[in-house]
Amino acid sequence: MTPAGGPSRTDAPADPGFAAALRERAVCVAGLGVSGPPVVRALLARGARVSVVDAREDDATLDLARELRAEGARVLLGEHTLPAETDLVVTSPGWRPDAPLLAQAGAAGVEIAGDVELAWRLRPAGQRWLAITGTNGKTTTVRMLEAMLRADGRDALAVGNVGTPIMAAALPGGPRPAPDLLAVELSSFQLHWSATLAPHAAAVLNVAPDHLDWHGGLEAYAAAKGRIYAPGTLRVANADDAWSTHLARTCGDPAAPLYGFTLGTPRAGQIGVVEDLLVDRAFAADPQGGAEELASLADVVPAAPHNVANALAAAALARSVGAAPESVRAGLAAFAPEPHRMAPLGSVAGVDYVDDSKATNPHAAAAALASFASVVWVAGGLLKGAEVEDLVREAAPRLRAAVLLGRDRDRLRAALARHAPDAAVVEVEAAAGEDAMEQVVRAAAGLARPGDTVLLAPAAASMDMFTDYKERGRRFAEAVAARA
Template structure:
């Protein structure tokens, strides 16, 4: 039990920065515990005003349209997206006021017997946490998936009306949330992979990777992706050398690892005799979709579940019960021998690489906001499987340059809006699908894997995926 978890909040003056998803539950929790709460948010519009009114009614002081550090302030609880160089964070550091995130706050007040299993990484977090939750549920555990998925983490540490709380949390953690956590000590944790993302926020790959490495805390069992150098390095360099280091990978597992033997997922770590013994956990057919990166996610989830004694049969039952997320390598339809696949959730190059790697011949639909990410490696690695490319979005010129350099023979079409003569109800995606269909041949896959964020042209990535699927269905 950390010394923080007894911190009395009564009378403490807490500034909550940002009214995002985590803001309101944080404010309510602090008010319940007797803190004096001031909320600041730079926005002042119709989205935040009703939320502000509710929190004011609950007893908080709310400042909209500005983000000053309140004069009287003992602690700042900051929304995960806020950068370390934001004026409020800098002012707090100068005033020697501690700044924490919602995850750290939840950790400090969590019930002592609640077990946390943590997942971070550039890609695959949500899928792995959902698989883990399904495995634990199949094992009869009282579990909840929290973080960027499902329930805000502060709500999962509060007792419900019967005074109960979940026994186990499957916690999805972003690098931002880890940056703002200082005493977090999960029972077991994994860094699935590290690829360039959010570099503008962290100021480079090394600080971004190290933020993720913070999940390997003192006493935390380390689960690593043997194929990802950063995952292994962070566990070895930043992790606790006194806890087991359990590897997972797509090859035959060595002693102390989880892996794949023929078509079986096998555990050689959490067994009575790791030298000679092995437990069969599931088959590749139990993993949907059975793309390589998704098998890796399943093995990572299995390792975390096995670390608290989940039975092998429950691993398999959990995978069988797990329904993949929408817009994650989702099969849309097959038209004239061409498959159409929606991976709109591939909002960075690393995620796009995973889905491009799952198909032999692809007409690639890509583009949007690249957030400073580099696309050269992605294009170079995928060049051999590209039949054609359809580019959309604000940063498509960078993709075109990479294609010209590394895939000069691949035809490229750019689309910047709906066709001028488009029928009523047709969107830019109808023009995209038409261009892709014209390039595709029987046996090809038209793959929406943008490698970029969507907000330049669409509300969000689910809308981008939905419009793509609707345009495909109009072909039928």
């Protein structure tokens, strides 16, 4: 890793010509999801002629369509082709590149951008972005980074894929003045549709198979993550993750500084762990000969290894803009974990229950399973093309039993039979409904012994049985509470 140095770059100014050129420009907004309405309103405010296309025609979409039509947008519901005269498409990040409208736009030479790309081009002059992507840990790391920056007295806001749409929060004229610093969570989908995005500093936390059905394979998925390392962007890489390091070196700007974070003892140019301390040998005054203490492991809640890695990544990005060491500790103290991420639910009859419903892929589930010695594992759902052999093989010594649910549970059952044949397995065949998690918790309680942990870490998405991972975690917590 490159040792510490001065500032990585002069942040590129916003493009005032692009904002001016939106007036009377024909723009199609593809999708009315979370990001769609803020994009429509930002474009209308800048004088664009906006058409909106969404295949859904449910009551909520119809209500939203009425609102946007009253504000000046043309809204087309149901299946539609590209509106005539369109010269820019702003797509929802969830739309696949082979979606008919996007394919039509590409064939016609119409530019396609995502909401993040649009926000980048419209950002106020002087605003700096600190960007984070990775298969797992993005939301936690962004929230930690925001807390560290605020503890340092900075005007900072966490945006992106964290519940606050970037268009609604980051631009002038939004619900609050545009902040000076953005801690931006970016998915692989958002990065795929970002052409000119160039953050001040960026980190890839980790890369493991996920969303392969959308990207078409691991290489394409990783390449989308690597777009975060733009020309001039200061690079922060996970020294313990081969993909993260590879992307920082091959996708990033070789002229930009490269720093690392590690759960081991840090070398010069890295932030890491020495005994029970988080220490900085990247941005310290003397990274070759010394280190600066940032925090202790006790300041990281929960102190599971993957969460310590999140804290180290956030610290590196905060330090990249000059945050003081004591602000890292203060930020960690102020940070409150998001729901459904390794959330303890209490103990019943000597058995601990933990909700990690956000573990929607095998990589996240592996990190959760590694945090406990003896586990009754609640897993299953939509695997999205991911493989589970390595996950089950590595977790096998910790598994007392497993309770499986969801559409792709047969693949987990087969892997458990091969790699953890001594673990008892119960399948819950309930369809989507109120009692699925009651059956799951009843079965898990019957399999657990005092000292065990019943862990909801599904390794899969939830939409086959639940609205989202939040509902899945909430129903699990309710079933545990009822049993207690």
